[in-house]
Amino acid sequence: MTEGIEAAAKPATITAAVLIIGDEILSGRTKDRNGGYIAEYLTAIGIDLREVRVVPDVEDEIVDAVNALRARYTYVFTTGGIGPTHDDITADAIARAFGVSIDEDPRAIAMLLEYIRPEDMNAARRRMARIPAGARLVVNPISKAPGFWIGNVIVMAGIPAIMQVMLDNVAPQLATGVPMMSRTVRAACREGDVAADLATIAANHGTVSIGSYPFMENGQYGTHLVLRSRDAQALEAAHNEVIALVARMTLAAG
Template sequence: MAVSVTAALLIIGDEILTGRTKDKNIGYIAEYLTGIGIDLREVRVVPDVEEEIVAAVNALRGRYTYLFTTGGIGPTHDDITADCIAKAFGVGIGQDPRAVAMLRERYQPHELNEARLRMARIPEGADLIENPISKAPGFRIGNVFVMAGVPSIMQAMLDLIAPTLQTGARMIIETIEAEGLAEGIYAEGLSQIAASNPAVSIGSYPSFSTSGFRNQIVVRGKDPDAVAGSAAAVRELLGRLKGDRAPL
């Protein structure tokens, strides 16, 4: 039986909740983890409030194989993620000599002020995640990975993390075009197929564009035979419904 490896993502920052910053990390991380065989099961967004960050970290790290966080590890007063992670794990926090050395690769001695040194504050016992772009590191403690919120930096960190992760069977995805059929026409039949095939997930996704309206049915699963069989059943359903609607 394939091993199931699960993950949650915690997005930290008032700017996400107010809409000032439009998140670009959720979709990227979800697709990345799916591609390597890790199921992203939950995403939460919390403000820069210590109690809420600590509560979310402790809830999610206990529920899933991995917890990834983004945001809140910069030099300003509201960058409190590192302190909150330390509190969640019940460990101390202070300037990490390894992190300071990384910052010195970018900043001249007179530039490495107290604000920038905040980015070297790492919970005790954590391993560093290198930052090849701006040098300020992320870190891992337990099953929690703390990454930057800036998309380019987060993506570079994720590439470094990935080889260290346990992975499971990769998701197999089949997409079927429901050409010319509205959801209301195939909904009942699709529901019956989904109920008969619990090993897969079946979703219907309508969309609108300048070229018109379209429906796509997506079959997801980790058992190749189950996915193929369910996809075939969906195609048979659509073909039959289209035949019923053919002009006399």
Template sequence: MSQIAPSPTAAVLIIGDEILSGRTRDTNLNTLARFLAPLGVDLMEARVVGDRQDQIVAALNALRAAHDYVFTTGGIGPTHDDITADAVGAAFGLPVREHPEALAILARRYAPGEFNAARRRMARVPEGGVLIANPVSDAPGFQVENVFVMAGVPKIMEAMLDDVAPRLK
């Protein structure tokens, strides 16, 4: 008698003080659930944490140990509170550096003189991370092992899923 392999499992980590304060309504969880179900991936857990590195690291480490895939949304933009790349690097024990391909993508996006230090922050990726294409605003997300790090803006996050889908088993 053959065993049916269990479906892969996933968790979502929603990052941002704006979600917890109620200033912004999360729709990414629903979008991810609707994306994963037809692919045969069971969404088992979701957590929301603020823009605090220790909380992001603790939640990410717990979720990535318990599930086949973790999807994060939020915290990869150009502002001072966008700390997700640093938190993912800390969770994996990896240095975070400017990714050459991400830098090139962003440099093409902005007019001369507009590619400032804040916008360069969006090119920071933990060492060894693989970019996730962003057809909406070009600023890429990234994948480290079983963790997919995506934008918090719903339209952008949803567009990134096209690049993520072929990576899932």
């Protein structure tokens, strides 16, 4: 064993925010599915999603949100607004947020030409090749128009299938922390029946976060108790206490 080649310790937490850009989400016409997908994906690879924002197709709003979020979190993932139409203004807004120029990128034009016949290339489609100076491209195997990655901001499409392959593409290059582990206990009782004991268990295991999510099934109330931690030993200890609590409740009810 050589001391010099110990595995580098994972950083405790890598954080992220998601910025969803689009009038159609705020009008309710389109129901966002990207936020929930990215949340689950990041949790699985050990990145803590800390905030989600939805803003309209308004440049000032996008610039302000990007600058607020990129200063606060390890990564910011944006979705939407990188298509060919006049309401697709994300790339320009990101360039302005970073104070860099933006221009047609020959690498992006080459990608578009894998998909678009030269005779169909027009000014609108060329807009999809506008990339802020210094950004890396994020490939899009589906419709070729790329996303990009500048600083700690990763800009992706709004169409879920395309966003998902873009995320697959960038994920191996992301720094990740120790993944959060979780245990779920299903309790056939109401939240208010277990709340006091649950608070005690939570207080006794500071590294375990315990959430309680009521549901109704066939006219009966129940509660999912969800324990989350990066500390396997603390998680198991708290999990055992919650199982014992639910068993006591069930006996009491029986």
